[in-house]
Amino acid sequence: MTSFHLEGTESPTTTKKQIKQFLADTSNNVFCFFPTNNLFTFVPLLLSPTIIILYITLSLHHLPIPRKNLILLSNLIPKNKNQVRNKMATAENAYTLDSVRKALNTETVQAKAGRYENPEENPFFPENLQPLLVPSYPFTKILHSGAASVNINKSLWKMYFDDLLPLFVASGDDGNYAQTAASDLSLLQAISKRVHYGKFVAEVKFRESPQDYEPLIRAKDREGLMKLLTFKSVEEMVKKRVEKKATLFGQEISLDSNDDSKEKKKFDPSVASKLYEKWVIPLTKEVQVDYLLRRLD
Ligand SMILES: C=C(O[C@@H]1C=C(C(=O)O)C=C[C@H]1O)C(=O)O
Incomplete structure (x- = not known):
């Protein structure tokens, strides 16, 4: 017996053989591209749970998104209330629409190139996918066939825009809707991948104790x-690892040896672990339950 160290999911109940199998089958294609930082090009996502959150924090930090802030603004400047409201309505619609359009287009293109053939990938708009244009790749079948219908991306989308984004974005509206939408999609896809790994984790747990x-x-x-699939001690360990990684990766870099910037952080690392606690882990567990409920179909 050993721990399960995949993308922040560790299970004390997972056997070595299963982990090896899992790694062999799932790690090949899992890379995350970092457009925001030259230090990282391709990062093995499976081994870097915190990267998702760092990526969110670092890349969204500077992205002004017209949301709450304009509501605030409209309260502060009563004289311009209507004007600001109009601006908000227009900006917010443009922004949301752009996100949806970008997601639809990207997913359509990626689907043709086989992205959703991979059982680790889950589209946000499955109803819009187009047929494959490349030869189908023989991904090893680990999951039960019911896995295909397990997709919590709609609630992830809602959580991202309603809860997560307002925590990170700066005030204002710089008109960069397309760039913002592109960042949103890559972040959504990264988080989606992490939480849908819950299917694999659930499969391993099921195979190990079907009688339970x-x-x-x-x-x-x-x-x-x-209750059965929850391991609080593992969750605590995941959160600690996340915080530690956030501390390391979130440091300011300086070439000046006298600079005390080693101490400086780009953001508070405890935020990363809180995000895992509040959203990433609960969503992963939701995927696990959804998958298990279909496991005997
Ligand atoms: C993923 C697992 O299941 C649950 C979810 C976890 C997570 O998303 O990080 C961690 C521990 C478990 O409560 C696991 O047991 O490894």
């Missing part, structure tokens, strides 16, 4: 399943 899972699945007992 089967009665709960048959009884459609979401709560019972959630």
